[in-house]
Amino acid sequence: MTTADNTATFPDHVPPELRWDHSLEAFNSELDDPFMAAARLLDGPPIFWARDALQGAPGWVIARHALLQEAFVDWEHFSSTPGPGLMKLLGIKLNPVNFDPPQHTAYRKLLTPLFTPKAINHMESAVRDTCDRLIADFADRGSCDFISDFAIPFPSYIFLALMGMPVEEAPKFFAWEQMMLRGETVEERIGAAKDVLAYLEGHLARQKTKPATPLMEAIVNGQLADRPLDDREMLGMFYTFYTGGLDTVYGTLGWSMRYIADRPGFQRFLRDNLDQLPRAVDELLRLFSVVCTQRRVTRDFTFHGVEMRKDDIVAMPIYVACRDPDAYPEPHEADLGRKTPMLAFASGPHLCLGMHLARREIRIAIESFLTRFENIHIPDGENYTYHAGPTFNVDSLPLAWSPTT
Ligand code: HEM
16 A cells, blocks of 8 residues: 555554554545546455544444445444444434434334335426526526536525525525535534534424424424434434435535536537436436445444454445446446446445435426526636535536527
């Protein structure tokens, strides 16, 4: 393994050949494209120990599709109970994300009925209206910044609608989100996370007297086998929807639209074959799998020849697994004929609860752009910017187009 310098200390159970004296985040930011940067890990060992695996914390990194898929299912060795991170500092457990079965199963059962494909069908017209309203604001201009004008506000408005929060709150949530993700200091990021928590506490108090949406009703009236949910459990659910459904959708939309804008042939194909969009959305989700999640090892054990110890942190960079040529031949290009299911929504007990909603949002957004605008492109001399933290996100994406004739 590369050892950039010898300043880091490594735990004794990590053999020298698996020690990587790097920050995963810095490594992913070394090229113009973080997915290509991260895919370089596929040339190294399938599992290794990074000095900084996740937000400054050292730990194992699993860098192959087959192994990551196995670890996602093996919750008895790879626990979702929290390792380091902002939520731990706030004393919040993301719910159901930070729990293992059987507790996880009990929480998840309360939420599942709200996110079935049928339930999402009921939300489709609201999602379309939100999309149409946002596009109407810039359609006549012939250009936009896809990220600030569309990709950030779109899932944020849908989050507000799910939660029964007034749309006027949107700018506050955008600002907190930006600060939590990109605040320059840890204090700024923690400050924003605390502001969100304070807001959610107020929202919970109001929802307990009069729940505004089916999701709020399911949470505030949620019953476990022997008791109702308590306030921390409900707040953990609120926080999950805030952290789970915004950044991920906005990230996937940003990278997908950049890909479409860069490839006129693919763009024309999609416009002429809108029935292929559901397949295309899944393939774009694979290509631009934006998440790196984490697990905690529950007891000493050996995983594919690697000795892991209780409480070791394990980074799960799904964006690496999704570019693994053993699972996806020619992994860096879209291929709508792939058979291997994509892993962007993880697998096992924590398979993304919001995946049907996410797919619908992304499909509606791409369809709306393709049917309204032709020749969507990045104007000459302009470029996109991005950051590669725990999720990969485009920060700005200038687009221009001609109206459809
Ligand atoms: C492109 C969009 C999305 C991606 C790539 C994505 C990805 C993921 C991944 C990888 C996980 C598993 C995390 C883990 O195992 O540690 C997850 C879980 C989850 N996601 Fe998503 N997600 C997306 C959109 C959404 C949306 C729109 C919502 C809700 C409105 C949502 C709600 C959740 C919830 C509640 C969980 C926790 C499930 C559990 O712990 O049982 N996600 N998501």
